[in-house]
Amino acid sequence: MPPVIGKRIFTGVLNVLFPDNCPVCGNSSGNYEIYPFCDSCWHEIRPYSGPSCGVCGLPLPSTHSITCGECLKSPPDFARLRSYGLYEGGLKEAIHQLKFRNGRHLARPLARLLVESGLPENLPEAGVVIPVPLHHSRLFEREYNQSALLAREIAELAGMRLELNGLGKSRKTIPQVGLSRKLRLANLRGAFGITDGHRFDGCHVLLVDDVCTTGATLRECARVLAKAGAENVNAVTLARSTQDVWGVDDGADASGVND
Ligand SMILES: [Zn+2]
Ligand SMILES: [Zn+2]
Incomplete structure (x- = not known):
């Protein structure tokens, strides 16, 4: 031929x-x-390598400060929040496919990007991986929780235990984009809870989400887990959206981006 x-x-x-x-x-x-x-x-698809807050990973405009104003003012219950890259270009498109275009199989190569870049860092092997939960009505609409898919792959790649049911979202929240700090906190307060029968005494927890903006959702989840006895909470996300933080519209749609 x-x-x-x-x-x-x-x-x-x-x-x-x-x-x-x-x-x-x-x-x-x-x-x-x-x-x-x-x-x-x-x-x-490349990792973000510019200056960022040493606590919450928020990209900072200069290397002069190492902790952002928000973390100085009210330190979160997580030790560190790290994101692989900025919510733009190919990474943004990949998350969109994972979330809305039934690209579940992308959870594995995306989790690999995180783990191979050294995230999560400095975690004890005995850690437990927990995804940021979706409210059941949202889960029904979307059929799967993209953060749970990522958490499963990260747990497997990093040799950690996966806990899918310990943290639940008991109340629906409105999209956080455009809300003031006060309203964001009020919107999230009481939205997450520990499922009956679960305890996290002495646990080292790694929280996983696909995208975060200010980190308020992860702050609230970390607060609930710390209250339930977790000794230490860290968090990772694939991407960090700077929308609403730098006042730049990066095209993130309000329904698709977590806070
Ligand atoms: Zn910070
Ligand atoms: Zn191409």
Whole structure:
């Protein structure tokens, strides 16, 4: 068979197996692990390496301060919050696929990005991984919790225990985007709770979420876990949205981005 015909058949088979094109560049994707992304756009997903708050990981405009104003004013119950990258470009698109386009299989390569970049850092092996929960009505709409998918993969890659049911969301919250700090806290207060029968005495917890903006949701989850006896709470997210923090609209839609 002439090579050009062989190539056409091969491309045809790929198009049947992977009908969607890469959402970043529009080229076809031939890698089922990161589908619908092409290899080159996936490898463009890079960690954030600029200055950030030593506690909550908030990207800071300069290296002069090492702790953000919010963490100085009211220190959170987590030791550290770290995010892999900024909520933009390929990472933003990948999270969108994971969340809204049924891209559940992307949880594994995304979790691998986190773990291979050294996150979560300095965690004792005996730690327990807990996803930020969705309210049951949201879970019903979306059918799965993207943070739980990520938490499962991180637990497996980091050799930690996964706890899917210990922390629950008992009250629905409105999207936090555009709310003042006071309203954000009021919106979240009492939204999360420990499920009956669960205790976290002496536990080292790693909280997992897909995106965070100010970190208020993770602060509230950490507060609840600390109250339930957790000795130490750390948090990781794939991305950090700077919308509403720097006053920059990065195009994040209010319904899709956690606080
Ligand atoms: Zn591409
Ligand atoms: Zn901070």
